[in-house]
Amino acid sequence: MGLSWKEGVLTILLGAAAASGLTTLILFLVEATSILLPADTKFGIVFDAGSSHTSLFVYKWPADKENNTGVVSQALACQAEGPGISSYTSDPALAGESLRGCLEEALALIPEAQHRETPTFLGATAGMRLLSQKNSSQAERIFAEVARVLSQSPVDFRGASLLAGLDEGAFAWITINYVLGSLLTYTFSGEWARPPEATLVGALDMGGASTQMSFVPGGPILDASTKASFILYGSSYSVYSHSYLCFGRDEVLNRLLARLVQVRPARAGRHSGLARHPCYHSGYRATVPLAPLFESPCVHTSMPPGAAQNLTVEGAGNPGACVSAIRELFNFSSCEGQADCTFDGVYQPLMQGRFYAFSNFYYTFHFLNLTSGQTLDTVNATVWEFCQRPWKLVEVSYPEHASWLRDYCASGLYILTLLLEGYGFSEETWPSIEFRRQAGGTDIGWTLGYMLNLTNMIPAKAPAMKQAENYGVWAAGIVLVGLTLGAILGAAAVQLLWPRD
CATH class of the missing domain: 3.30.420.150 (Exopolyphosphatase. Domain 2)
Incomplete structure (x- = not known):
């Protein structure tokens, strides 16, 4: 028995709806694939040349998200054999050689085709600050040997430098707050926003030769020598930071x-x-x-x-x-009667908020x-x-x-x-x-903040939301497909059930 005219109409409408829906779905799946598949990955290397040892950190981030927030993650942490580079005064060449083992691990992790474009830095902290005070020529020879080894490696070596105590504390503050998402957040309304200041955390760091304290105080910072200023994602921050040389663990034990x-x-x-x-x-x-x-x-x-x-x-x-x-070991008497003073006459504004001690x-x-x-x-x-x-x-x-x-x-x-x-x-x-040792799977320290700063990966303005907008377009498209199919099927049902004149 042949189909009635109503069944024929219904069949045609359903066929058209299925074809339209399948075509649209394929298009949106192609778009979704372009959004969801991992992008090419970039890498960065930072050596933390501390007083007691040297550590290497490899960081990675999607190449097409360089200016977005929360995209940098830690790919490798390696501790070099032997003591800190400041210990190699009698044979400076060994300071450079001590870095090779961890550097080889990093190069094995990073695709060979990307070695030449991988920014590589070495920052030396309190051990080398002490050596520079004691014997600057010895410190210069060690830096020269470190730079020689890293310059010969197949990476984009951008220098070995002495990190000031103020910067060491401030970069650690950036690291923690960047990883925790306290500098920028994406809201349900589809906009980037600065989180409440109460979400910012302070940084308490202790190495072998120095200890650092960094935080955003509730009022002004009255001592300019303890103030680090940043513009991060369009917001200004004034961070109090001070490094106490000779108050790291090893030096305190020696003293x-x-x-x-x-x-x-x-x-x-x-x-x-x-x-x-x-x-x-x-x-x-x-x-x-x-x-x-x-x-x-x-x-x-x-x-x-x-x-x-x-x-x-x-x-x-x-x-x-x-x-x-x-x-x-402390000179507490130098701060008697002063509310904004710690010890040894060092200025410190009133503390506020949470602190990460690492x-x-x-x-x-x-x-x-x-x-x-x-x-x-x-x-x-x-x-x-x-x-x-x-x-x-x-x-x-x-x-x-x-x-x-x-x-x-x-x-x-x-x-x-x-x-x-x-x-x-x-x-x-x-x-x-x-x-804490880590936050968000990343070792806490100054190295990530240092790399972000030197590679300009934290922009002064909040990033554009191209990717989030793509997600919105994709979701809206799926909804549109559903509504279209519903309308077609509804019309077909009406035509099938509507009585003939």
């Missing part, structure tokens, strides 16, 4: 030992002096050479004449005496299992209890941490002294500090 040493002239038949260290665990005993201790520019006293070349150190396990010794802040507290938001009372009790443990018990409990094990007590008590008595955190503001 502490040098201050505690009551060197005794070697007696007949003896080859070392003897000192009891309140920050070392009871039962700990070691012999250390004295000369390297007094070579640091941070130790302002010289080795006493007639002193033994070596020193035998015994632990006392006395956290109260340890805190007293640590306090002697590097040695994090590593020390992570070892002590204190990175989960514990109260200040719990933190204090935990550090003091650890300091009072006998050395034999500590050795057995933490065999994998042997190289730094004797120093975690002093480091923990130093961090508490610095944060509470130095920077001015209190029991009420303590919960605002988060101890």
Whole structure:
């Protein structure tokens, strides 16, 4: 039996709707593919030449999104073998050679065709700042050897430079807030917007030779030497930043030992002096050479004449005496009666907001299992209890941490002294500090902010929303297809059911 005229009409309409819908869907799938498939990737390399070691970081970002926010991610973190480059004064060539291992790892990760266009930087921090003060010619030779090795590598090497303390802190502040999306956000209304200032976080960094504090205060910054100004995505920021040279973990430990040493002239038949260290665990005993201790520019006293070349150190396990010794490293009296002063006469405006504490802040507290938001009372009790443990018990409990094990007590008590008595955190503001190694899968530090700044990847104006607009067009098209198909099918149904005259 043949089709009725109504069935024929319906068949034709449905066929047309199907053909139209399929054609439109193919077109939008092609557009969607161009949006959703990953774009070509670009890479950047930054060496962090710190006082105790050098680290390499590789960052990557989609090539067609260079001026958008939140697109840079960390692709590799590598720690170079050996100490920091400032340690190679006797053989500067080794400073450059020490970078080759990590550089080879980076080049293996980055496609060979992109090596020549990969911007590569080296920034040296407090270790080289100290060496530059002590012996500028030695520092220049080390920089020359580092530049020689990196210039010979198949990358776009853009220089090795000494990073000022102010910049080290400020770039770390950019890194954290960039990764957390606190500089720019995309709203539901389809516009870029500056997040509320309350979402900005401060940066607390501690390396081997210096420690930095950076944040946006609630009022003006009255000391121009502590002010870093940026225009990021069309918004102006005035960041307070200060670096305390000689207050990094390693230099504090050296200064502490040098201050505690009551060197005794070697007696007949003896080859070392003897000192009891309140920050070392009871039962700990070691012999250390004295000369390297007094070579640091941070130790302002010289080795006493007639002193033994070596020193035998015994632990006392006395956290109260340890805190007293640590306090002697600060000049708190220089800030008496001043609300905007920390120690050693350093200006600091009133703190506000949350803070991320990283590097040695994090590593020390992570070892002590204190990175989960514990109260200040719990933190204090935990550090003091650890300091009072006998050395034999500590050795057995933490065999994998042997190289730094004797120093975690002093480091923990130093961090508490610095944060509470130095920077001015209190029991009420303590919960605002988060101890973190990473944010958004990226290691926290100055390197990402440094690269973003030098490659101009953070524009002064908010980025255009071409890609988001494409998504909107795509979604609107899908809706239009649905409405069109619905209208056709509705019309067909009406024609089929409408009675003949």
